[in-house]
Amino acid sequence: MPSALQLVGNTPLVELRTIRDGVAPGVRLLGKLEGFNPGGSVKDRPALRMIEDGLASGRLTPGKTILDSTSGNTGIALAMVGAALGYPVELVMPSNVSAERKQVIAAYGAKVVFSDPLEGSDGAIRLCRKILADNPEKYFKPDQYNNPANPLAHYETTGPEIWRQTEGAVTHFVAAIGTSGTIMGTGRYLKEQNPAVQVIAAEPDDAFHGLEGLKHMATSIVPGIYHEEELDQKIGIATDEAYTMVYRLGREEGLLLGQSSGAVLVAALQVARELDEGTIVLLFPDFGDRYLSTNLWRGWPQREA
Ligand SMILES: Cc1ncc(COP(=O)(O)O)c(C=O)c1O
Numbered sequence: 507m508p509s510a511l512q513l514v515g516n517t518p519l520v521e522l523r524t525i526r527d528g529v530a531p532g533v534r535l536l537g538k539l540e541g542f543n544p545g546g547s548v549k550d551r552p553a554l555r556m557i558e559d560g561l562a563s564g565r566l567t568p569g570k571t572i573l574d575s576t577s578g579n580t581g582i583a584l585a586m587v588g589a590a591l592g593y594p595v596e597l598v599m600p601s602n603v604s605a606e607r608k609q610v611i612a613a614y615g616a617k618v619v620f621s622d623p624l625e626g627s628d629g630a631i632r633l634c635r636k637i638l639a640d641n642p643e644k645y646f647k648p649d650q651y652n653n654p655a656n657p658l659a660h661y662e663t664t665g666p667e668i669w670r671q672t673e674g675a676v677t678h679f680v681a682a683i684g685t686s687g688t689i690m691g692t693g694r695y696l697k698e699q700n701p702a703v704q705v706i707a708a709e710p711d712d713a714f715h716g717l718e719g720l721k722h723m724a725t726s727i728v729p730g731i732y733h734e735e736e737l738d739q740k741i742g743i744a745t746d747e748a749y750t751m752v753y754r755l756g757r758e759e760g761l762l763l764g765q766s767s768g769a770v771l772v773a774a775l776q777v778a779r780e781l782d783e784g785t786i787v788l789l790f791p792d793f794g795d796r797y798l799s800t801n802l803w804r805g806w807p808q809r810e811a
Contacts, residue, residue, distance in 0.1 A: 510590045514550045515663045517542045519671050519787070524758045525751075527775050532783030535774060538668065541763070541793035545586035546579070548664075548791040552687050553583035555659035556648040557591065566646040571596050573645040575627070575634035578719050579792060580650055581607075585614035596645075598634040600626060604799050650685050652730035657691030664688065665695025668787050678704045680774040681789035682766040684719045686732040688789055693736060704738045708766075708773035711742030716749070716801050717765050719791065741773040748772055749802055752794060762794035765802050 522535040529535070540548035560566030572588050574581065575598040588595035595616035599607075602623035611618055621633040638645050650656050668676055679696055681689040686707075693705035710717045713725035723732070723740075734740070751768035755761045767790040774788045797803060 510544045511554060511587065513544045514554050515543070516667060519668075520759075520761065522759055522771075525754055525771065525775075527779070529775065529778040530782050533778050533781050534785045535771075535778060535788065536672065536785065537761070537767070537771075537788045537790045538664070539761075539793075540789065540791050543583075545583045546792055546796065547583060548688060548789065549579040549583035550586065551659040551663055552650060552653075552656040552685075553580060553587045553648070555662070556650065556653050556655040557584070557587050557593070559653075559655040559658075560646050560648065566593070570646050571644055573598075573634065573638060573647050574650075575599065575621075575630040576650075578607075579796075581616075582610055582614070584648065585611045585616035588616065589614045596637075598630045598637065600630055606796070606799060650687065651727075654731065656685055656687035657694070657731050660688050660691030661695045662691075664789070665692045665699075668692065669696065669699050672785055672787065674699065675785045676700075676703060676787050677784040678706060678774075678777060678786040679789070680706045680708060680770050680777065680786060682708045682717070682720050682769050682791065683723065683732075684721055684766075685729050686721075688791075690731055690733060690736065692789070697736075704777075705736065706773060706777055707737050707740045708743050708769045709740055710769070711744050716745040717743070717769055718797070718800070719764075719766050720769065739777070741776060743769040743772050752802060756794065761790075763790050764792040764794050764797055766791050767794075 517538055517540050519536045519538055543550035571594045572584055573596045581597045585595050597616055598619045598621055600623045601620035621629040683689055689707050696703040710720050710722045713722050748765050748768035751771050752765055755763050770788045774786050778786055
């Protein structure tokens with residue numbers, strides 16, 4: 507029987523059969539359901555890989571604490587992996603993150619340090635830097651934005667899984683970008699197998715957006731692991747379009763997913779409508795029950811009325 511960590515990866519593909527919106531019958535839309543990872547998101551893969559890398563390189567040793575400033579899926583994944591390996595985890599986040607987030611992280615035994623909510627995620631980053639600077643020997647900081655082990659996790663697992671699951675038939679890969687680890691590592695692997703595979707990024711179309719986990723690159727601190735020249739296309743998605751697609755996925759496909767999955771599907775349908783045939787793989791980062799108290803669902807019944 508596998509341990510929790512051995513269940514990371516090998517997520518299933520699901521075929522979208524209803525939401526096709528004028529796409530030719532010869533085009534398949536296959537969603538990779540990363541919510542099936544034990545920590546509930548795609549971030550289990552890089553969290554595990556970065557911690558394994560820390561152990562192998564000697565930067566993470568017994569007695570040290572894993573430290574980072576993230577309240578999102580990476581925080582949950584680090585808390586899960588830390589618990590499974592017996593390493594303490596400390597996560598810095600603004601005190602106004604949702605109650606579920608705080609509870610999930612606490613349930614894995616991680617310590618939560620609160621930063622000023624008025625300073626947002628930048629405040630958490632600054633406080634995290636200070637904690638590290640005050641006590642550098644105590645901590646291991648994975649730094650997902652600049653750590654090559656993040657895209658490597660996808661190069662070694664997500665890419666080969668998609669190649670195998672489609673028996674080499676994949677023609678397009680569509681993913682949303684946050685740190686860009688998913689699209690960089692998976693895209694690189696798939697292009698090595700077949701240089702004709704098109705790698706397409708979905709990103710928020712505006713700096714002020716409601717797509718948690720995603721980055722509008724033109725107005726963000728660009729991650730060190732991001733290489734835009736390796737993408738074939740980047741498609742900007744409006745928050746409302748992504749939310750509407752999330753509601754449709756629940757009702758029309760029986761798939762309750764997070765908002766970044768909605769953004770990925772909007773982008774993939776744009777690409778698909780231009781094709782006569784193809785196999786498009788969409789990366790769905792997590793399930794939707796993680797967001798029930800957020801703006802995505804708050805006010806939803808009124809929206810539908
Ligand atoms: C919900 C969600 N979708 C998409 C992403 C983007 O993944 P990546 O950081 O690999 O670009 C993230 C991660 O930040 C996420 O939490």
